[in-house]
Amino acid sequence: MPVTRDNDVMDGLMQPRPLTIAHILERAERLYAHKHVTTAGGKRLTYAEVAEHVRRLATALDSLGVPRGARVGTFAANTRRHLELYLALPVTKRVLHSINIRLSAEHLEYIVNHAEDDVVCVDRGLLPRIWPSAERMPGVRYWVVLPDGTGTPVPDDPRILDYDELISGSEPFTGSFEDAFTLADENLAAGLCYTSGTTGSPKGVLYSHRSTVLHCLGTLAAGFIGLCESDVVMPIVPMFHANAWGLPYGAMMTGAALVLPGLSAEPAHLLGLMEAERVTVAGAVPTVWTSLAPHLRAHDLSATRFLLGGGSAVPTALSETYRAAIGVPITHSWGMTEVSPVGVIGGTRTQHRDATEEERVAVRSAQGQPLPLVNIRIVDVETGAELPRDGKAVGELQVAGPWVAGGYFRVDTPESFTEDGWLRTGDLATIDADGYLRLVDRMKDLIKSGGEWISSVELEAAISSHPDVVEVAVIARPDPRWMERPVAYVVLRDGSTATAGELRAHIEPMVAKWWLPDDFVFMAKLPKTGTGKLSKASLRDAQRIA
Amino acid sequence: MPVTRDNDVMDGLMQPRPLTIAHILERAERLYAHKHVTTAGGKRLTYAEVAEHVRRLATALDSLGVPRGARVGTFAANTRRHLELYLALPVTKRVLHSINIRLSAEHLEYIVNHAEDDVVCVDRGLLPRIWPSAERMPGVRYWVVLPDGTGTPVPDDPRILDYDELISGSEPFTGSFEDAFTLADENLAAGLCYTSGTTGSPKGVLYSHRSTVLHCLGTLAAGFIGLCESDVVMPIVPMFHANAWGLPYGAMMTGAALVLPGLSAEPAHLLGLMEAERVTVAGAVPTVWTSLAPHLRAHDLSATRFLLGGGSAVPTALSETYRAAIGVPITHSWGMTEVSPVGVIGGTRTQHRDATEEERVAVRSAQGQPLPLVNIRIVDVETGAELPRDGKAVGELQVAGPWVAGGYFRVDTPESFTEDGWLRTGDLATIDADGYLRLVDRMKDLIKSGGEWISSVELEAAISSHPDVVEVAVIARPDPRWMERPVAYVVLRDGSTATAGELRAHIEPMVAKWWLPDDFVFMAKLPKTGTGKLSKASLRDAQRIA
CATH class of the missing domain: 3.40.50.12780 (ANL, N-terminal domain)
Known part of the structure; x- marks a missing residue:
């Protein structure tokens, strides 16, 4: 029997209060x-x-x-x-x-x-x-x-x-x-x-206003970031970078104290502030966490309950360094300016309670599960067909939700959105049966060698697990035979004498033989973008000029 | 200089995703x-x-x-x-x-x-x-x-x-x-x-859909109820009673396990289920918590982290009984069917960290602070003017928010709403400088004696602090001289020999002399409404008939 009387459909009778x-x-x-709101030096x-x-x-x-x-x-x-x-x-x-x-x-x-x-x-x-x-x-x-x-x-x-x-x-x-x-x-x-x-x-x-308030409620959801009144929140991530991940608005909505660190990114300044103000929640890009890591034990960070890392993938070794030093890993957050920016939060769930610590480390290395109201999917890059959530299929990550951009300001970019209105992220990822997102690479950072894909992110993770490696970026070098071959740009800790051969030997058990970089280039530091992320574009430019 | 060019005002460019x-x-x-969803006996x-x-x-x-x-x-x-x-x-x-x-x-x-x-x-x-x-x-x-x-x-x-x-x-x-x-x-x-x-x-x-989803996000907000994936949620409050306080939808949105206790309200059944399923969060009206209280120590409730009480005020003595027995007090929730139903959640905040336990007990006895997106105010019953948030002024509680009713289904009741669209609750309350709501009485339950108000709620709290009192309701009895005088209807625990004189002596130090009830009527049980709340209306009817 067909459904008839659609004229009976009616709206609820709730107060028309806006989200502002x-x-x-x-x-x-x-x-x-x-x-309180505390500003460093103010x-x-x-x-x-x-x-x-x-x-x-x-x-x-x-x-x-x-x-x-x-x-x-x-x-x-x-x-x-x-x-x-x-x-x-x-x-x-x-x-x-x-x-x-x-x-x-x-x-x-x-x-x-x-x-x-x-x-x-x-x-x-x-x-x-x-x-x-x-x-x-x-x-x-x-x-x-x-x-x-x-x-x-x-x-x-x-x-x-x-x-x-x-x-x-x-x-x-x-x-x-x-x-x-x-x-x-x-x-x-x-x-x-x-x-x-x-x-x-x-x-x-x-x-x-609506997208901002809903995102703000997302930052309050328990078990994700879970900002609450007893928190002392320090956004190290700049307020000019995607609203400092929504931390200032979230803190004010729930009455958490705010600590604003000003301009300095000096480890002693940031860690000193975290210690003095008994900061419970802090957020920063991985390069900042990397710079703070050697100094953790000089500070009392016992108040800290949650460290948020985003902007680019947090190396597992870095997160584990924090867990070893202060008992709190760096929790992955995947997001984009277009996603307000937080879309996905990492960490373990009840199904991992009985897992080994090694398995839990692996779970924490994934980007995690979407916040309430956020939908993610992966699609075939060629056909646009949705791919299975099996943890294996790799496709372009697309995202939908009330705090996700549906367009850009005064510019028409239909290529950024699907016909059904989802945002195309340009990230390649898998999603598993529990809905865990795992980034494989930026589409444009993937290296195509001899017709096969090499993930720069996975190579970087392998290399950065070497104890002497502070930072690493892997990019493609044009190659007449293989089209592209991976090259690793590496920053070693002060005083390290590690060689290319040692790094190669270190990662050999972790990756396929043909993934091994053709070169390890040692640098004093890696180029960064305006928001402090590694700039592979600059490395590519430099490579082109060289 | 006046603000001009209002034509520049524009909408954001976010995805038009509905809340459903x-x-x-x-x-x-x-x-x-x-x-899992576990149904008792199923x-x-x-x-x-x-x-x-x-x-x-x-x-x-x-x-x-x-x-x-x-x-x-x-x-x-x-x-x-x-x-x-x-x-x-x-x-x-x-x-x-x-x-x-x-x-x-x-x-x-x-x-x-x-x-x-x-x-x-x-x-x-x-x-x-x-x-x-x-x-x-x-x-x-x-x-x-x-x-x-x-x-x-x-x-x-x-x-x-x-x-x-x-x-x-x-x-x-x-x-x-x-x-x-x-x-x-x-x-x-x-x-x-x-x-x-x-x-x-x-x-x-x-x-x-919108009001339900927003309320659902409210139940997830950390520091309030804070439902999260690791919770095991048991709504004892019936699913026919204001959506079981939103607990089923909240649990599903965040992936908490659900335990549904069926029809039986037997203490052994409910506590046995809480113990067996390692329930972390449960919600029930005070009369249910009262019936469970004598049996707490017979069960292992060590998984419990949060007990929610609402529908009517939770006696402080009852909450403290739970805190003493299992380490978890009953947290006040103020709400109404018209508020989806949760509007306000009790408990202490950081400003009470250094308070004495007695002071903290007093804070917990208040209904608490509104959830994000909910606004409350008190107004003068006669003039409708907003009253100060000083913890002293008593006025009618009014509430606004996107999950608060703006009307009733197919019936026109302008008296239930203010001109600016707030819901009139019929509750008398104070609000303090920290925004804590404290209910004084239902407007219709307040007793007017000799031109002065007597709070039935405060009298009930005083009487129920006597260790032999299981339940109490205070209502007005018409009085030729004073207009109204308070009468207390009391249920004593089995075997108690407490007398009216003893109860009177117990509360004498707590209330003004002229508040002392004219009568203590002992009953085997008190009449309840369909949702298990004390029915003062039934007591009044009985009094009228008698």
């Missing part, structure tokens, strides 16, 4: 006013004080005539003033455009002009990196300088304003930001981040 | 297929098997011609078949109408007819409670009997179908339920629960 960042702010005011402020600044900033933005919907750039380290902008812009229906401070001038100018930033807010110490480009960003009406303790000279220019003077010179808005949003407003643009774009122009991901 | 219960089901299939099934039944049920509902949007009643205990209906109905865009099995025939008939239930699914053992009303529910086309191990006779009637035969006789739907939903569909009605309604007709709360 205004709720995050006002929730912190109401419940967590006494909790004053320790309460959420009440931060919120008071946000309320003053709201009227300041009005008096500067910054339109609703306008993009306002931030060019700043992880500080509480940056946090105030994180809140004041979206809760007043402007768009937070956080700009990577390590971009080339060319990309910087492209991004600010493409976003049509109305105002740009800059850490005083970072002015020299952006002010020389100011004349090529004619749309920026004001440059707001954020005091950061540096004495960097400030040019004498009528467009330049002082953040603290703006705050102190403005009355606080005393109403409810939350009440100014309707249900339709939850889709309003709230944030804008450009992907670093190793090829082509950077592309902007335009987050909505 | 279909995601909960298919997530469990993809990630947690091997996890087989232990995996989520894969449950999902397979749901997929068969979906085609069975189609073949019965149940329209999209139609309401399907369930009249059942907490079992895995009930769970399958929890899923199959909303994921196929029908509406799950869970019916309280303890309703009077009059209310039962009213509700089924008001909801226009197309089909009603009934536990075989519960048939005698509803079948006699069948002729007065002419809109019900089919009665589906759920086998429950009882041999209850099934009438010979062509409208009666067997659940297991329906399942085994239907092919499973093999597509994606989730893909059949669009963004607009997230507002579709998914569930319908009628409030027990001590006055007037029962009123229906019509949940949407």
Whole structure:
């Protein structure tokens, strides 16, 4: 019998309350006013004080005539003033455009002009990196300088304003930001981040209030990151890098204390801050974790319960170094700027309780399971057909969910999305029967040798398991006979005398013979992208030039 | 300067993915297929098997011609078949109408007819409670009997179908339920629960997919209930009572094992199940926790990490009994059918770390802080003006949020909502500077004596702190001089010889002299509502008749 009477279908009768960042702010005011935001080298402020600044900033933005919907750039380290902008812009229906401070001038100018930033807010110490480009960003009406303790000279220019003077010179808005949003407003643009774009122009991901709040709830889900009120959260990952993985918003929504480490990436600075503030949760890219690893035992990190690693794969040996030293491994997180950015969280589950430690290490080396609301699948690169979740089939990773990009800002890129609206990630991966994602490689980093694929990620994992290897990147070298052959670029620990032959012997039992790199090139350090990830593009460029 | 260019305002560019219960089901299939649902006295099934039944049920509902949007009643205990209906109905865009099995025939008939239930699914053992009303529910086309191990006779009637035969006789739907939903569909009605309604007709709360999924994320938030994959969740609270507080959906979304205790409320049954299944999280109304309390030490409950109490205030003495016996207090949850139902969760926070145990007990006696996305406020009962959050001002509790009702099903009740769309709860409460809610009384339970208010809740708390008191209810008795005077109805533990004078002496140091009840009436048990709460309405009726 066919289903008939479709006219009976009806909506539920629940309150039409929007999901907005205004709720995050006002929730912190109401419940967590006494909790602290600590900036390295700065004053320790309460959420009440931060919120008071946000309320003053709201009227300041009005008096500067910054339109609703306008993009306002931030060019700043992880500080509480940056946090105030994180809140004041979206809760007043402007768009937070956080700009990577390590971009080339060319990309910087492209991004600010493409976003049509109305105002740009800059850490005083970072002015020299952006002010020389100011004349090529004619749309920026004001440059707001954020005091950061540096004495960097400030040019004498009528467009330049002082953040603290703006705050102190403005009355606080005393109403409810939350009440100014309707249900339709939850889709309003709230944030804008450009992907670093190793090829082509950077592309902007335009987050909505809805996507930001749902992602925020994702960071609170127990058993994943599970941010909660008793946490002390330190985003080492920059706030200009995909919203610092959502950690600032998540911490404020649940009332966790925040520790913002500023600009310095010095191990003694970061670990000292973690020790002094009793940090429970910290997030950083693997290269940062690598730089901290040798210094772990000099600090009391007994408060730490969770370390998050993302941006690129966390070498198993590195994670195990942390587990041995402080009892906490680095938990994998897979994400992208396009995924707000957290999509998948690693770690073991109940089915691994009786596993051997070796098996558990292997589970932890996978990227993990998707957060609630996130769907992942792998598809055949040629046909686009979905591949089985058997832990063996390798295909392109695609992702769907309410905090996943459905397009880019003011640029048409149909090649980035499937017909059914999923994001094509460019990552090659397997998914197993428990839904565990395991990245095999970036599609463009895979090495094709004699018609067969070699995973640069697996080779790197093997090489980095050698105790003397600090960092490694494997890329393809053009080869007349095999098309491509792998070459390893290696940084050894100070004083190591390891040779290419020793490294080769070390990995021989781990990989197929034809995977063995043709060359091991030793370097003092490896090139990094603006977000601190290894830059294989730079290595390829250098190789081409050489 | 005024804000201009509002035409610049734009939406974010995120995927238009709806929040649906279909995601909960298919997530469990993809990630947690091997996890278990255990029904007392029944087989232990995996989520894969449950999902397979749901997929068969979906085609069975189609073949019965149940329209999209139609309401399907369930009249059942907490079992895995009930769970399958929890899923199959909303994921196929029908509406799950869970019916309280303890309703009077009059209310039962009213509700089924008001909801226009197309089909009603009934536990075989519960048939005698509803079948006699069948002729007065002419809109019900089919009665589906759920086998429950009882041999209850099934009438010979062509409208009666067997659940297991329906399942085994239907092919499973093999597509994606989730893909059949669009963004607009997230507002579709998914569930319908009628409030027990001590006055007037029962009123229906019509949940949407969106409200259900957001509430579900709320149950996962760490530091509140924090359901996670390693949990074993046992909803003792009935699945016909406000969706068993969202525990079944929450458990499935995060992959926790589920233990469904069936109909029996026997302490040995419930505690035996908790012990055998290593239950970590359980939820029940205080009267159930009271009945289990004397038997705690006979069971190994070492796996338990969280006990949830709601529906009415949990006496502090009861919670402390649990903490002493098994190390886990009963955590307060404030909610209502209209709030999906969980709005507020109790417990201590970091600011109470250095508090004395006595102070911590006092904090735990409060209802707690709202979940993310939930807003609460108290207003002056006369003027409607918002009252300060100072822990002293007493006003009517009002609540707003995306999982809070904005109306009732097919009945206009403007008195239940404020002009700005908040739900009026009828509870009197204080809110303190940390946002902690503390219920003072139901507005209608407050006793007005000589022009001053007496809180029945506070009096009950004082009386129940006497070691011999098992249950107590305080209501007003009309009084010619004082308008109203408090009277306490008390159940003493077996063998107690406590007298009214002893109880009076016990509470004298705790309350104002003029609060002392005029009478202590000793009873063998107190009357309960259909959901197991103390029924003050019944006591008032009895008093009136007497």
